[in-house]
Amino acid sequence: MAAPPALSSAYGRPKPIGGMDLWSWYFMRVSGLALLLLALGHLVIMHLINSVDVIDYDFVARRYVGWFWRGYDLLLLVLAMIHGLNGMRVIVDDYLHQPAQRRVAAWLLHGLGTILIVLGVVAVVTFRPPVTPVGVGQ
Amino acid sequence: MRYRGGVGQWSWMFHRLTGVGVLIFLCLHIIDTFLIVLGPEHYNTVIGWYRYPLFRISEVGLFACVLYHALNGLRIILFEAWTSLVRWHRQMFYVQMALFAALMLPVTYLMLRPVFSR
Numbered sequence: 001m002a003a004p005p006a007l008s009s010a011y012g013r014p015k016p017i018g019g020m021d022l023w024s025w026y027f028m029r030v031s032g033l034a035l036l037l038l039a040l041g042h043l044v045i046m047h048l049i050n051s052v053d054v055i056d057y058d059f060v061a062r063r064y065v066g067w068f069w070r071g072y073d074l075l076l077l078v079l080a081m082i083h084g085l086n087g088m089r090v091i092v093d094d095y096l097h098q099p100a101q102r103r104v105a106a107w108l109l110h111g112l113g114t115i116l117i118v119l120g121v122v123a124v125v126t127f128r129p130p131v132t133p134v135g136v137g138q
Numbered sequence: 139m140r141y142r143g144g145v146g147q148w149s150w151m152f153h154r155l156t157g158v159g160v161l162i163f164l165c166l167h168i169i170d171t172f173l174i175v176l177g178p179e180h181y182n183t184v185i186g187w188y189r190y191p192l193f194r195i196s197e198v199g200l201f202a203c204v205l206y207h208a209l210n211g212l213r214i215i216l217f218e219a220w221t222s223l224v225r226w227h228r229q230m231f232y233v234q235m236a237l238f239a240a241l242m243l244p245v246t247y248l249m250l251r252p253v254f255s256r
Contacts, residue, residue: 015218029215029218032208032211032215033212033215035208036208036211036212039204039208040204040205040208043200043201043204047197047201047245047248047249048245048248048249051249051252052185052188052189052193052194052197053189053252055185055188056178056181056182056185056186057174057177057178057181057182057185058178060174060181077168080160080164081164081168084157084160084161084164085161087154087157087158087161088158088161091154091158112165116165116168116169117168119168119169119172120168120171120172122172122175123168123171123172123174123175124171126175127174127175
């Protein structure tokens with residue numbers, strides 16, 4: 001294995017030369033910048049502007065009247081899950097070296113990731129409050 | 139792995155720890171949000187748990203993990219865009235941590251205020 005560049009400990013993973021690793025490297029940076037706004041925005045809206053004291057079924061029903069916040073949540077869900085699972089894959093590759101172990105780990109990450117993304121998308125897309133509430137809240 | 143000591147090692151290790159921590163919470167959060175499809179009783183019961191003081195403190199921890207991961211990731215992207223900045227990597231990390239602390243102080247106050255004011 002080639003020695004990593006001397007400065008790699010001061011900043012990010014060395015940029016891969018090509019192939020899927022390069023795509024993964026770019027994805028982490030582009031999705032990371034998007035998530036910086038989406039995830040921190042979500043935390044500010046839910047925990048600073050609102051709080052867990054006001055979040056309940058009716059809160060979500062008011063918030064999900066239109067498609068804007070559903071779209072926001074879908075983008076956050078999918079980008080965060082793929083960003084997180086891809087990060088886990090990089091970590092797993094650092095610690096697991098036997099091909100069989102890596103295969104099992106990849107299976108687990110893909111399986112768990114697929115199930116959870118599907119659950120999340122189903123919840124955001126299919127949620128229909130029984131009665132359309134009055135007023136649109138955050 | 140790439141343990142070379144110093145600021146670089148710590149920032150790198152915390153980037154991984156906070157990333158894994160946020161991912162674990164995200165998985166649980168998808169499951170609790172899915173309960174909305176099953177109706178108000180289930181959703182409100184589980185979401186109500188987030189109001190317990192222990193959970194509120196954990197939510198501050200979650201905020202801190204996301205904020206650290208975001209700022210550290212931004213610093214990595216800045217280094218890659220302007221490689222000459224690496225000369226100042228230690229100073230930039232201290233600026234990052236000062237910014238982190240400056241933001242976490244009001245965030246912690248706002249998020250924990252309800253725990254102490256009842």
